[in-house]
Amino acid sequence: xxxxxxxxxxxxxxxxxxxxxxxxxxxxxxxxxxxxxxxxxxxxxxxxxxxxxxxxxxxxxxxxxxxxxxxxxxxxxxxxxxxxxxxxxxxxxxxxxxxxxxxxxxxxxxxxxxxxxxxxxxxxxxxxxxxxxxxxxxxxxxxxxxxxxxxxxxxxxxxxxxxxxxxxxxxxxxxxxxxxxxxxxxxxxxxxxxxxxxxxxxxxxxxxxxxxxxxxxxxxxxxxxxxxxxxxxxxxxxxxxxxxxxxxxxxxxxxxxxxxxxxxxxxxxxxxxxxxxxxxxxxxxxxxx
Numbered sequence: 001x002x003x004x005x006x007x008x009x010x011x012x013x014x015x016x017x018x019x020x021x022x023x024x025x026x027x028x029x030x031x032x033x034x035x036x037x038x039x040x041x042x043x044x045x046x047x048x049x050x051x052x053x054x055x056x057x058x059x060x061x062x063x064x065x066x067x068x069x070x071x072x073x074x075x076x077x078x079x080x081x082x083x084x085x086x087x088x089x090x091x092x093x094x095x096x097x098x099x100x101x102x103x104x105x106x107x108x109x110x111x112x113x114x115x116x117x118x119x120x121x122x123x124x125x126x127x128x129x130x131x132x133x134x135x136x137x138x139x140x141x142x143x144x145x146x147x148x149x150x151x152x153x154x155x156x157x158x159x160x161x162x163x164x165x166x167x168x169x170x171x172x173x174x175x176x177x178x179x180x181x182x183x184x185x186x187x188x189x190x191x192x193x194x195x196x197x198x199x200x201x202x203x204x205x206x207x208x209x210x211x212x213x214x215x216x217x218x219x220x221x222x223x224x225x226x227x228x229x230x231x232x233x234x235x236x237x238x239x240x241x242x243x244x245x246x247x248x249x250x251x252x253x254x255x256x257x258x259x260x261x262x263x264x265x266x267x268x269x270x271x272x273x274x275x276x277x278x279x280x281x282x283x284x285x286x287x288x289x
Contacts, residue, residue: 044081045073048101051084054187055213055274056106059084064209064274065105068120068267072243075259096246103256107244114244117256120267122280123208124226124238125164130196131221137203140230145173151192151204154179163235164205170233190214193222212275224277238279 047069049057057063061070066082073080083100085091092113095101109119129136137148150173152165161169161179168177178201180188189210195201197220204211205227215222229237243260245252260267271278 042078045078046101047082048085048095050087064270067270069105072259104244106241109240109242115247115253116242116244118260119240119242120260121278122240124279126208126211127225127227128204128211129223131223138225140167148202149176151178151201153188154181167230167233193218208277212277216275
């Protein structure tokens with residue numbers, strides 16, 4: 001989710017994977033077909049994916065949602081077909097609803113525009129600091145917050161802040177905040193960690209899957225700490241991520257639930273390879289490298 005919205009992520013929950021969760025970044029899978037006979041040809045598992053949205057998806061197939069889509073197609077014994085579509089406003093309307101694809105690989109489990117599967121992971125926004133920081137930022141209650149240069153992701157044409165941006169505003173810590181738009185020269189999360197590495201920032205607040213991936217590829221060791229929303233903030237910081245099909249397509253939803261159940265260990269392994277911090281399994285507090 002270019003760090004689209006899970007850079008995703010959520011306006012924030014509703015925009016995850018549609019730009020933060022954003023991040024949070026989506027791939028899609030095809031619709032279910034009748035049970036095959038010996039001569040039937042299986043319909044393809046059609047996937048809509050952003051061609052430039054690492055770590056979620058990429059035209060060369062290197063995103064973790066690309067790999068999970070391939071795993072699902074293989075498990076269902078259906079050919080995989082990818083329809084490339086940039087994650088922009090109107091994603092569901094222009095992909096699922098238009099019939100271009102049948103499944104979005106990464107959506108919030110409570111996203112009401114789709115019929116969601118069982119979640120296959122849960123993550124949160126995280127604080128990212130340099131590994132050599134002797135006193136890394138870990139909480140919105142930190143009194144130093146108003147003095148620190150903190151990077152946040154901005155979602156959409158109206159440059160709306162993700163939940164961490166709202167949390168900083170609630171704390172009155174906006175004077176030194178640096179906003180990174182999701183559309184630019186490379187994913188916002190990647191640019192944020194580059195700025196952090198070059199000491200242009202003191203900390204960054206990033207959607208977990210993006211933070212974990214780009215921290216692993218940063219020139220400077222990075223540390224990730226789960227970010228907890230301050231009391232009274234009505235926006236969530238943590239999201240369960242599922243696959244989404246067209247509303248009413250229970251057959252495909254059930255088939256994908258079977259894939260998630262049978263291949264959960266393989267899906268977990270893929271997420272681990274991409275450094276996805278998970279609140280359903282691991283605490284997102286380990287050094288990235």
